[in-house]
Amino acid sequence: MTAVLSARPGTCAPATVTGADLRVPLVTGEHVRYANLDLAASAPALTAVADHVAALLPYYASVHRGAGYASQVCTNVLEQARETVGRFVGARPDDVVVFTRNTTDALNLLAGCVPGPVLRLDVEHHANLLAWGPGRVLRAAGTVEQTLADLRYALLADRPALLAVTGASNVTGELLPLxxxxxxxxxxxxxxxxxAAQLAPHRSIDITASGIDYVALSGHKLYAPYGAGVLVGHRDWLDVATPYLAGGGAVHAVTAPDEGGATEVSWAPAPHRHEAGTPNVLGAAALAEACRVLPGALDPAHEAALLHRLETGLDALPGVRTLRIWPDSTDRVAVCTFVVDGHPAGRVAAYLSAEHGIGVRDGKFCAHPxxxxxxxxxxxxxxxxxxGLGSTVDDVDRLVDxxxxxxxxxxGWDYAVVDGRWSPVPDPRETDPLGIGSPTGATLPGCGH
Structure with a gap:
């Protein structure tokens, strides 16, 4: 059937994100526009994504086996979403698109399907470092050129079934030649x-042209924070592996056992084999909408200019050092990690938030090695x-200043470690603007309700 909410072509109109005009309190009592420079952790929803989900909500129903009209609409939305996400990553005609919770979930799903050891680099996010079990963790060399040479040797020496690599470092933004x-x-x-959790929000991906076998990404980093991620790639491993979750939707048939016998199960092929339970239709729809809108909104040159301005500004400050893995890397997404001599990272982040209304990340970024x-x-x-989308020169200059x-x-304020995190002391800012702790709720500043 043709559903009411059919796939729409992408648009080249400027893409906006929710919360672009959010104003946040400072410890001084002022309110300023929030400078969200933590997009590598989680990105706000595109306005188009939020609108798409809102339009779908009245039709929300269970999928695949429902005879009701709303169920048919949602089934169509879900299966169209597979096609849209597949096109977004340049999938081959016989590739399978499996919806997951996030990149970590997708990589762990694939780990249960790999028929052998997995080789990976020590620069990976923990999701791509810890999921795989047997296999070597190769220390990245000091240059891209030497790292590639070491990978070639390790691949020939170890003969792994799979090589797991990052599309873009979540620490430095650096890209490897995939x-x-x-x-x-x-x-x-x-x-x-x-x-591709960090790569997909900044660069186009074509797994057919590049020869990549599998790609994993998260909606919450792709301006679709509705709890869905995806694994896309070859069907053969996925069709014969043990189902990721055992339950409804992952089977063709289940035969009740005779007394003392075992239940006989005929499992479905992928993707349903690995999608047991009621699927996250809203999350899949949100992710697909982001995949429709984002290609027309990406502007790598603008991001590169902002990144250069940020890094140049920080490098000019005494005692500030920006981090890189490879001096010979030639391409990066807009991620800049730095340290400030004499100032713990957690205190720097707390200061930027409390006194300047700037959101950044501090810590080890799930990349401890x-x-x-x-x-x-x-x-x-x-x-x-x-x-990322919505970032401005003003945001960059505010951070550098x-x-x-x-x-x-x-x-200009005192800071201390409170419950394991650096915080302003005291912190006079409102801690429950959503009214979660109130039985009647609260009115959000500027939201008109």
Whole structure:
């Protein structure tokens, strides 16, 4: 059937994100526009995505086996979403699209399907480092060129079934040459999976053209934070592996056992084999809508200019050091991680939020082995600023000016570790603007309800 909410072509109109005009309180009592420079962790929803989900909500119903009209609409939306996400990553005609919760979930699903050891680098996010079980973790060399040479040797020596690599580092934004890596892996008889959680929000992906076998990504980093991720790739491993979850929707038939016997199950092929339970239709629809809108909104040149302005500004400040893995890397997405001498990363992040209304990330970014090498701080922690849709020159300059103020004059408020996190002391800001702790709720500032 043709559903009411059919797939729509992408648009080249400027894409906007929800919360672009959000104003947040400072410890001084002022309110300022929020500068969200933490997009690498989670990105706000595109306005088009939020509108699409709102339009779908009245039709929400269970899928695949419902005779009701709303159920048929949602079934159509879900299956169209597979096609849309597949096109977004350049899937091959026989590739399968499996909806998951996020990138971590997708990689763990694939880990249960791989018929052999997995090789990965030590620069990976924990999701792409810890999911795989047997296999070597190769220390990345000091240059891209040497890292590729080491990968070639390890692939030929170890003969892994799979090579797992990041599409873009979540710490430094640096990209590896994925097409070359895929060729190296295939020459050694291995397949390649790319953790594209950081790559997909900034660059187009074509797994057919690049030779990538599997790709995993998250909706919450792709301006669709509705609890869905995806694994896309070859069907054969997925069709014969043990189902990721056992339950309804993953089977063709279940036969009741005779007394003392075992239940006989005929499992469905992928994708349904690995999607037991009621699927996240709203999440899949949101992810697909982001995949329709984002290609027309990406502007790598603008992001590169902002990143250059940010990094140049920070590098000019005394005691501030930006982090890189490879001096010969030639392409990056808009992620900049830095340390400030004499200032713990957690306190820097708390200061930027409390006194300047700037949101950044601090810590080890689920990449502990890499940060232990790069940070050079007593606790291995750093500060990460990440840009994307909606980021402006003003956001960049506010951050650089705030860090300059910090290294020149110090913070204007007291900070201490409270419940394991650096916080302003005291913190006079409202802690429950949504009214969650109130039985009647609260009115959000500026929301008109």
């Amino acid at each position: 097409e070359e890596i895929a060729a190296l892996a295939h020459a050694a008889g291995a397949r390649v999976v790319v953790d 890499l940060l232990s090498r790069l940070a050079g701080t007593f606790d291995g922690c750093a500060v990460r600023a990440s840009l 705030a860090v300059e103020w910090l290294v020149t004059d110090g913070p």
